[in-house]
Amino acid sequence: MxxxxxxxxxxxxxxxxxxxxxxxxxxxxxxxxxxxxxxxxxxxxxxxxxxxxxxxxxxxxxxxxxxxxxxxxxxxxxxxIGMIFQEHALMERLTVMENVLSGRLGYVGFWKSFFRRFPGQSVAEAFKILDRVGLGAFPNKRADALSGGQRQRVGIARALLQNPDxxxxxxxxxxxxxxTSRQIMRLICELCAxxxxxxxxxxxxxxxxxxxxxxxxxxxxxxxxxxxxxxxxxxxxxxxxxxEEDWAKTERSEDEEGAGEQETLKVEKVLEAS
Amino acid sequence: MSEATYPTTWTKPKLIPSPVKRYGLYVLIAVYLALAVRDIEFDWGRMTVGLERGWAFLSGFFHPDIRSRWDEIVIGMKESLTMTVVASVAGILISVPFGLGAAKNISHPLVYYFCRTVIAFSRSFQEVIIAILFVAMFGFGPFAGFLTIVVATIGFLGKLIAEAIEDIDPAQVEAIRATGASWGQTFNYGVQPQIMPRFVGLCMYRLDINFRESAVVGIVGAGGIGATLNTAIERYEFDVAAGILLLIIAIVIVLEYASAFVRKRAQ
Incomplete structure (x- = not known):
């Protein structure tokens, strides 16, 4: 493909x-x-x-x-081609809904998008995807009022609204x-499937x-x-x-020991490397 | 094992390491200042006369008079306020495209240099000088003042809008471009929301400046309250002049509060 x-x-x-x-x-x-x-x-x-x-x-x-x-x-x-960004890259001052609908910009004309009049089908799809990523309750919240994980969910919804391949x-x-990292990765994998x-x-x-x-x-x-x-x-x-690095320690975190443990291991690695 | 001895004092490295050059520079500055002060001519006689006149002007503030010339003041104020509002709106409308064109990160290089040049031109002269030029071209009256303020607004806002755009977070713009959005849509979604609060703040600030400018350009014949003020000073009616100045201060304060309110809402 x-x-x-x-x-x-x-x-x-x-x-x-x-x-x-x-x-x-x-x-x-x-x-x-x-x-x-x-x-x-x-x-x-x-x-x-x-x-x-x-x-x-x-x-x-x-x-x-x-x-x-x-x-x-x-x-x-x-x-x-949908894209999901590091630190989400949402438009901070726009609402969640505007951020999600921006995924359809390639399909609507300038004035339609300027006045935020997207086709009804796109709007319905946006609500559906927001619901799917667990943000159905906040279409009118401003992006900068959300937590990091929620913002990344909006970023995912935006990419999906493009209906990408x-x-x-x-x-x-x-x-x-x-x-949150694990939840986001799981969500991305589920949605792709x-x-x-x-x-x-x-x-x-x-x-x-x-x-x-x-x-x-x-x-x-x-x-x-x-x-x-x-x-x-x-x-x-x-x-x-x-x-070169002592990879045995990183590998240990593979067997789901819990998130906290994983973090301390990473810190250890950084210290050793310096 | 004896304890190693470490120094107990530490001084920050000097900007100019060589003491000869450093103290030499101080001496040069001192000599220049001494010579400069010696060259200033003090005319004590002229100053005593001036102090008297200055006092007459200041004492006008103890009994400001806006009543005796009320009609002229109303006409001047109306003219100034009209000039300010109309010129601000026109200036803002024209400065937006120049501001966009002058932002390096979203503009084409040719457009960039053209817009930067226009902005540099309109910023290179003080308002009063531009006003004198326009008064010579279009005659006395508020139209010359209007044009002056429009030109000054384009230079000021164009430059600051461009700088606001150059400061934006590029990741948000990239995210919009990645959806297949056109240039206009990318601007509307990726750039505009980021600069809006600063843009609104700058416009309000410029409105405030423009009102004060409208008073100044009146003095060189471009109409408005400045003309009224100038007439009052020429007639030695310092109490009327003081009244007009107090009115200008009052309006500037009102504009200041209005702009604080608007900026808060635009966040």
Whole structure:
């Protein structure tokens, strides 16, 4: 469904963010993208909907090469690709409903959206999705009045209202507490299963990735160094992706010892690394 | 094992490390100031005359008079307020597109330089100078004042709107672009909500400035309460002048409260 071939990205500063990345995601599959900071995870998913322009290579969504599209066709293609952001990226001063309905912007004209007169079908769908993510009670609340987890739910609802084929998810759990992180990951997985969506989930929490995502792609310095099942993330593989570290301790948190424990382990790791 | 001895004093590193250069700079500044003070000419005689006149002006405030010239004051005030409101509305309407064009993060480079140039031009002259120019071009009266204020508003608001837009959180804009939204929709959903409170605050502040400007430009012939004030001073009617000034202060205070109220609502 999504075929990325020999994708490279060189920033104007000369930094080579991605080198010959090839990745194929069949319909309905969830892929976790892990790797150290600066490995090119964000760049990779932003190349897919061309928020970042790739330098070379091709990106095929349902057979069509997105990299060749002009402005109008790119906008049409973006409608089929939902995106969920790190720190939610909601419009803080707009209501929950406006934030969710903004998922339909690609389908309505400027004045309709300016006066917030979306088609009845879209509005009904928005209410339904809000209900599904557990926010049915607050369509008129302002986004900045919500908690972190609630905001991310609005972000998810916005992406789903696009009725996408593919979800790009950029660090959905950054800045969320461990319990909320798990709830959000579970929600994303459930919704993808319900709607048969494929998703690329950019995530730096390895145990969380292993717990929820069947396939893991490891990125290091702009190249894919691992592509396989989540169980395959052995200490050797993690060393290949992140570099030398005492991985045994991270692995222990895999067996659901509770969120608090997981956090202390992470702190230990940071201290050792320094 | 003896305890290592650590120093008990610490001083912050100096901005200019070399003491010679540092003290040399102090000496240079002192010499320059001494020379500058010596060059100022004091004319004590002129100052005593001026003090008397200044006192006459100030004493006007003890018995301000708005009654004897009430009709002229009403005409001037009406003119000033009309000039202020109409010029503010026109200025705001024109400054919005220039502000958008002058924001580097959402504008095309060519549009950016064009808008920045227009804004720089309208900011490069003080209002009084622009007013003198417009009075020469269009004759005495409030129309010259109106144009002056419009030009000043474009420079001020255009620049500050552009800066507000350049300060926004780019993630929100990116999120809207990712949905397939057009440029207009991205602005309306991703940018506008972020700058709205500042925009409303700036407009209210500019309304306040424009009223004060309308009084000043009147002095060079651009109509309004400034013209009335100027006439009063020329007639040595300092009590009337004081009355007019007190009225201006009162209106500015009212505008200040109004703007605080509006800004609170726009949050």
């Amino acid at each position: 999504l075929e990325i071939e020999k994708l490279s990205k060189k920033y104007p500063t000369g930094d080579l963010a991605l080198t010959d990345v090839s990745l194929s995601v069949p319909a309905g599959q969830l892929v976790g993208l892990i790797g150290p900071s600066g490995a090119g995870k964000s760049t990779l998913i932003r190349c897919v909907n061309r928020l970042v322009e790739p330098s070379s290579g091709s990106i095929r969504l349902n057979g069509e090469d997105l990299t060749r599209f002009g402005k109008r066709r790119l906008r049409e293609a973006r409608r089929r 593919l979800l790009l998810v950029d660090e959905p759990t950054a800045s969320l507490d461990p319990k 319900e709607r048969g969506l494929s998703a690329i989930v950019n995530i730096h929490d390895v145990p969380l990735a292993q717990a929820y995502l069947p396939r893991i792609v490891g990125l290091k310095a702009g190249r894919i160094v691992y592509d396989g099942p989540a169980q395959g993330l052995t200490p050797e593989v993690l060393t290949r992706i992140y570099g």
